[in-house]
Amino acid sequence: xxxxxxxxxxxxxxxxxxxxxxxxxxxxxxxxxxxxxxxxxxxxxxxxxxxxxxxxxxxxxxxxxxxxxxxxxxxxxxxxxxxxxxxxxxxxxxxxxxxxxxxxxxxxxxxxxxxxxxxxxxxxxxxxxxxxxxxxxxxxxxxxxxxxxx
Amino acid sequence: xxxxxxxxxxxxxxxxxxxxxxxxxxxxxxxxxxxxxxxxxxxxxxxxxxxxxxxxxxxxxxxxxxxxxxxxxxxxxxxxxxxxxxxxxxxxxxxxxxxxxxxxxxxxxxxxxxxxxxxxxxxxxxxxxxxxxxxxxxxxxxxxxxxxxxxxxxxxxxxxxxxxxxxxxxxxxxxxxxxxxxxxxxxxxxxxxxxxxxxxxxxxxxxxxxxxxxxxxxxxxxxxxxxxxxxxxxxxxxxxxxxxxxxxxxxxxxx
Numbered sequence: 001x002x003x004x005x006x007x008x009x010x011x012x013x014x015x016x017x018x019x020x021x022x023x024x025x026x027x028x029x030x031x032x033x034x035x036x037x038x039x040x041x042x043x044x045x046x047x048x049x050x051x052x053x054x055x056x057x058x059x060x061x062x063x064x065x066x067x068x069x070x071x072x073x074x075x076x077x078x079x080x081x082x083x084x085x086x087x088x089x090x091x092x093x094x095x096x097x098x099x100x101x102x103x104x105x106x107x108x109x110x111x112x113x114x115x116x117x118x119x120x121x122x123x124x125x126x127x128x129x130x131x132x133x134x135x136x137x138x139x140x141x142x143x144x145x146x147x148x149x150x
Numbered sequence: 151x152x153x154x155x156x157x158x159x160x161x162x163x164x165x166x167x168x169x170x171x172x173x174x175x176x177x178x179x180x181x182x183x184x185x186x187x188x189x190x191x192x193x194x195x196x197x198x199x200x201x202x203x204x205x206x207x208x209x210x211x212x213x214x215x216x217x218x219x220x221x222x223x224x225x226x227x228x229x230x231x232x233x234x235x236x237x238x239x240x241x242x243x244x245x246x247x248x249x250x251x252x253x254x255x256x257x258x259x260x261x262x263x264x265x266x267x268x269x270x271x272x273x274x275x276x277x278x279x280x281x282x283x284x285x286x287x288x289x290x291x292x293x294x295x296x297x298x299x300x301x302x303x304x305x306x307x308x309x310x311x312x313x314x315x316x317x318x319x320x321x322x323x324x325x326x327x328x329x330x331x332x333x334x335x336x337x338x339x340x341x342x343x344x345x346x347x348x349x350x351x352x353x354x355x356x357x358x359x360x361x362x363x364x365x366x367x368x369x370x371x372x373x374x375x376x377x378x379x380x381x382x383x384x385x386x387x388x389x390x391x392x393x394x395x396x397x398x399x400x401x402x403x404x405x
Binding site: 025099103130134 | 195196197198199200204207229232233234267268269270271274275276277311314315317318322330331332333335336337338346347348350351
């Protein structure tokens with residue numbers, strides 16, 4: 001752009017628009033930084049283990065369902081499982097209700113509920129978190145077969 | 151280049167240029183959208199976990215991309231109007247808002263329909279979903295502000311200012327899934343990085359995105375043309391245009 005040739009009043013208005021954008025951008029980013037804790041949808045397993053999550057309050061916890069940890073009741077809808085961050089932290093979960101389609105071991109879940117004093121998360125609602133990866137069924141079979149070989 | 155831009159800025163030459171472009175854009179939109187939707191819905195493979203439900207992405211992803219792009223273009227028109235006071239930019243801004251609002255609404259609704267069976271909920275107040283809802287309200291706010299103000303010049307300035315301030319929301323939508331933990335997954339579709347899906351899904355999705363762009367530009371141009379005719383109805387070139395069209399019609403009737 002030929003700023004040099006720009007008329008003064010236009011350049012002033014352009015500066016004004018730039019300041020408007022920078023100003024509102026700064027204001028919003030400061031607000032969002034201050035509210036950071038509240039914008040995060042859920043607590044990660046490590047945060048819960050470290051005691052960062054409040055006990056007894058309605059919160060959300062999210063993580064991966066640990067393989068082999070899902071235990072279903074034979075008489076009702078009760079289910080126990082463990083969520084993990086795939087590193088070290090693990091949280092025991094209790095839930096009584098219908099699980100979403102995508103709930104399975106190794107998948108991400110986000111549960112809403114309360115943490116009891118013993119560190120068990122009693123969920124009122126369990127949502128499945130889908131990751132960004134899409135795969136065709138044939139490809140998945142091939143990968144699984146290769147894994148089984150190895 | 152500069153001269154060409156000035157020419158485009160005058161309503162009369164815009165009307166002439168868009169007259170030539172519009173059939174091309176319309177045809178391309180129809181072509182890309184029909185090939186993309188048939189390919190995506192019938193021939194692309196289903197997802198190994200979600201099955202056929204994943205196919206809603208062929209509408210959801212392009213609608214979301216265009217919702218944000220159209221806001222970007224609308225706000226750019228706002229900047230042009232605020233700085234250079236070009237009338238056509240203000241018309242373009244007003245005409246983009248309803249299309250952008252519809253696209254955002256489509257993105258929200260398709261996302262919700264997918265969310266119920268996959269996540270287990272229609273809606274959750276996570277950063278991605280909330281910031282997209284804010285985008286919808288921004289579009290609606292611009293429409294409301296425009297229709298609430300009688301004076302055209304001040305309405306143009308006010309809506310432009312609102313559009314420019316609202317630009318802050320765009321990076322929030324884009325990076326919400328990286329900055330905070332959300333229920334919404336991060337982006338699967340990308341032109342620059344290796345996409346997180348097989349090429350058999352990615353390609354029809356690309357066709358849909360291009361198709362949505364052509365569709366947006368076609369509808370946008372059509373709306374701007376109508377608005378230009380209404381505002382310039384007393385100008386000589388519009389009177390002449392209407393007269394020639396009337397003559398053509400009379401001649402047809404005579405035959």
